[in-house]
Amino acid sequence: SEITLARVMVTMANKASRDTSRRVSAARLRQAVNGEWGGGRRPFGFCGGPPQVGIGDPAGYVCRWHGGRDCLAGITRVEAEADVIADCAQRLLEGATLRSLAAELREKGMPTVTGVPWSAEGLRDILLRPRNAGFMVYDGKILQDVTAPWKPIIGPEVFFAVRDLLTDPSRRSGPGAAPRWVGTGIYRCGxxxxPGTEAGRPVTVQVTLGGRAPRYKCRQHNHLTRNQAHVDAAVFAHVVYALTHPRAFELLTEPAPEVDVEGLRAQRAAIGQRLKRILADELRGLETREYAREARREAAAMIAEIDEQLHANVGSDPLAPLVNAPDPVKAWRDAPLADKRVVIDRLMTVTILRTQRKGRGFDPATLHIEPKHALGTLTAA
Known part of the structure; x- marks a missing residue:
């Protein structure tokens, strides 16, 4: 009888658990459909609401970000944090890496929600949140035709471009600290x-200290070292030459043509739905495996073409703020490390060669710079 009673109690407890889960799930769906925030830890970029009124004057318990009591938790934006999201999303599309952006935030002292230091993984999670673009989410999916009660931080196309970039299976990522030097992973080992070698993954250099002045060395061997300050100075001179050239406007990319964003998004969704039906028919034996495989390849090619058109109007040219600046030299000098790395990789291919000269001193001939533009290259005096 005790065993039977225990089994009955377990069955009733399981039923109560399922009922609670169903009610919570229904409440979450109702909140998402109605554009309500579901609560929990405040998301980065949005206010946590004013604190609860304690003992004393209620006017003293105000929001730490807005200084009042009219802000709403999870809905009212924190502009300083929203600017970080918008800036990182845009610069990521321009070519900056998550690690370099996270290192820059650590140096600036920008706090996170939990107080832990910024990391590439944490920044990635923040940039992948649909709420940044004003989307409501339920069960991990974006709800269509549901408007969030908060003002979006970035546009929908920027969010989708960032999501496609960060979730791309071919995207390479690895452990390690963010680069501290402009040439790490960019300058090539000669x-x-x-020079002139066509390589999918060329061998690059890294910086080593070893008790001496910083110097670039080959990542794989010890057959090449060169003083970091002299190499960077020579590369920077070529960058300044291009930015201050009378035809520097030629460095900027042509603006992308206007596209029907909504139409392309609908077409992309329709391709995905048709592909799902074909794969379902293949599982039921209504279509051959070869036909389903070919359909998958065709669908992937069509979606990639649509994504290319959608993303063409999203990312801005990283050279535009430098070329259009009143003082391009000062703008380049003040640019963050991540932006300098993007610009150098955009403008030229830098290869460090072995020196043929004996003795001390930096040999400019050991630096081969091949421009990726039509403005020519800086000639040595």
Whole structure:
């Protein structure tokens, strides 16, 4: 009888648990459909609401971000944090890396919600949130035709471009600290990858200290080292030459043509739905495996073409703030490290060669710079 009673109690407890889960799920769906915030830890970029009124004057218990009591938790924006999201999303599309952006936020002292230091993984999670674009989410899916009660931080196309970039299976990522030097992973080793070599993954250099002045060395071997300050100074001179050239406007990319964003999004969704039906028919034996495989390849190619059109109007040109600046030299000098790395990789291919000269001193001939533009290159005096 005790065993039977225990089994009955377990069954009733399981039923109560399922009922609670169903009620919570229904409440979450109702909140999402009605555009309500579901509560929990405040999301980065949005206010946590004014604190509860304690003992004493209620006017003293105000929001730490807005200084009042009329802000709403999870809905009212924190502009300083919203600017970080918008800036990181845009610069990520321009070519900056998550690690370099996270390192920059750590240096600026921008706090996170939990107080832990910024990391590439944490920044990635923040940039992948649909709420940044004003979308409501239920069960991990964006709800269509539901408007969030808060003002979006970034546009929908910027969010989708960032999501596609960060979730791309071919995107390479690895452990390690963010680069501290402009040439790490960009400058090439001239011994392993001579100038003019077509290589999918050329051998680059990294910086080593070893008790001496910082110097670039080959990542894979010890056959090449060069003083970091002299190399960077020479590269910077070529960058300034291009930015201050009378035809520097030619460095900017042509603006992308206007596209029907809504139409392309609908077409992309329709392709995905048709592909799902074909794969379902293949599982039921109504279509051959070869036909489903070919349909998958065709769908992937069509979606990639649509994404290219959608993303063409999203990312801005990282050279525009420098070329259009009143003082391009000062703008380049004040640019963050992540932006400098993007600009150098955009303008030129830098290869460090072995020196043929004996003795001390930096040999400019050991630096081969091949411009990726039509403005020519800086000639040595």
């Amino acid at each position: 011994v392993c990858t001579p």
